[in-house]
Amino acid sequence: MTAPDTLTPVLTATWADERSWTLDSYTASGGYEGLRRALTMSPDDVIAEVKDSGLRGRGGAGFPTGMKWGFIPQDNPKPKYLVVNADESEPGTCKDVPLMMASPHTLVEGVIISCFAIRAHTAFIYIRGEVLHVVRRVQAAVAEAYAAGHLGRDIHGSGFDLDVVVHAGAGAYICGEETALLEGLEGRRGQPRLRPPFPAVAGLYASPTVINNVESIASVPSIVRHGAAWFASMGTEKSKGFGIFSLSGHVTRPGQYEAPLGITLRELIGLAGGIREGHELKFWTPGGSSTPLLTAEHLDLPLDFEGMAAAGTMLGTRAIQLFDETTCVVRAVLRWTQFYKHESCGKCTPCREGTWWLVQTLAALERGQGSEADLDLLLDQCDNILGRSFCALGDGATSPITSSIRFFREEYLAHLTHGGCPFDAARSTAWAGQEALA
Template identity: 70%
Template structure:
């Protein structure tokens, strides 16, 4: 990660705005090993957690204000608190590592460089919710991460951090690493649970919620990788330390995934509430000779922002107030060479392909959005198609079985809000006004092809 040395507007060195916790030793040799993790206070948070009563531990995490890092931002401690106690049923923890959102790339690097942070967090969480079985549902295509995660679990068993009577606490815990088959829909927690049970990954009707009837119809907590991996540091350094970062309602540190037309893309771990302007200062800004056109605050399923939103605080409340969602903090930046219609078309094609087909609004709506967008991009559309796009997106939004439909509608609504003239220009000009030779969306990724071939 390259950081600029210039001062920001307040005279603060940009690197001082960062808060490396999960990524503190990613650049060390063999950062993924147990030996390296233990050198950096690894499993010390677990020892402190095991000295507490489970209910007190849940209250501690809840009071720290940790919010889910998977997109919705639901309070982690509150989710743990929903698990009924004394019900006589087994309880399960399922870690959602099925990172699939276009632009999102934080959980996979975290698991690759520091898998023991997740494992320690799993043991703490399972102790809190009184679970003896945990599952890590990993996106199956990332085989190197799968292998590294298996090795980390083996190391944890050998060291006594997993298995029977962990650290003499009486806690027994087994962890299963499950490789999914690469379905975007399995990032939705109930579809993930169905997939884990061996069925087709499709969302369930709720209620009942997973906290009451989740995996195998038993109480289940489903948390994102980063959410669970953040817990050990809170226990080790204290909730007051955690709350000293970020904002009142969105405390703590998090990973921002900066990608696209930036000089130095990568993972930037900073307190919640930092702005894209500050992150661009650290990353060298938009690539030389170009300017920012639009960007996403949380992946392609969140409404896009423009240059006017550079100073929006990147926390849940700040981004929400500005009309979007923080999501997974996937900051995709596009410069002025990018065709908005082309970008939205590619995103919508992805959602249409990944729709599980269970509900009609999403199954049919995403298909017709793609047809209209392709026609508009090719210069074959009509002006009435623009309003039709908006109508179909409105039919999908809030009416589909899960959030995939909402995610597909978001780029439609926001691009029409900020770039409707560009859609009209495609129609009146009978084609895309952008020269593909100048666009990295096409040319830079296909250097062996002639532009006009």
């Protein structure tokens, strides 16, 4: 089993502290020291520090955070904005919500430093509306920060002004897409925008805008406080630092495991007490359901951006869903596809119509109807969506289908042979045997 010191608790270090979400608790553990150091630096030096750290976006895409900040045109006379994407809704992803609940001031401090760096005087934290308890927790932290002088006018005598608005979304998966999120912030229906222009040039209210994930912004205070070299000393050559890995499903101790990028799933499963007793791993998602799934053959691959790309998948949000041999992969993929069909905003035809047809074909196969040719039909449908939809939702909807057919084609065919899900038949036999013994 992996040694406990494999973990690198930074963002999660204080989650178990008494009333960890309060300003007093956060300050006692060194909170806002990063802000005080940042205010002694120039904005460009803060951007350089984040660039040198190698921090890459923790929301899924992995784009270098400091580079994104550097794209903001400072000669543009319009206001600059920071928007935090806290619309966490990818199936399996559950890291930002506990972070905001347990340590909201980590995010607030990161927002202040990031705004100072890009010279923004207004920031928005866009939180998924269903998690009302999180909205209230972050609002309370923002109020505490104002009262302590960390927000408002002339922060700590630096001459820097900043206001932070906590915005509750209306509950739409599509608003996790950054331009659809901007549409929602501006009071319109959440649908993605055509790019270019990119948000860095014309984002919120047609002004230069940086959009970052919660974990990306929450990582900034520790980088500024401890230095770029400290952060870059963890992780791999091209995937620097640490990240929160969310383990859910058929594992003994599901939860959040903060570790250096490049750790393997075998190591993480060891930390989580192994797959549930008496069972073995069948398949898993490295970064939520929109990333191509992998199997037990991939247990020793490094969980970093390059390692996952080499395996034909993505690190994504590091939402690792683990499924043992009792799970029907066809049914799991069908459930995910039904989600994407439901959440399609309807703006483009490939996604709006394509996800509907994917569900029809998959549902028939799951019931044992159709023929082997329907697998090729599924792949053709995916091919007509991938790269042709307006945003990445359509692409993500194809990932579990194409990857599951790649690794589990025989299981799809077994549904046709049995005239339905063979796992249902196995469960019925097992249940009948238990009844007979009773």
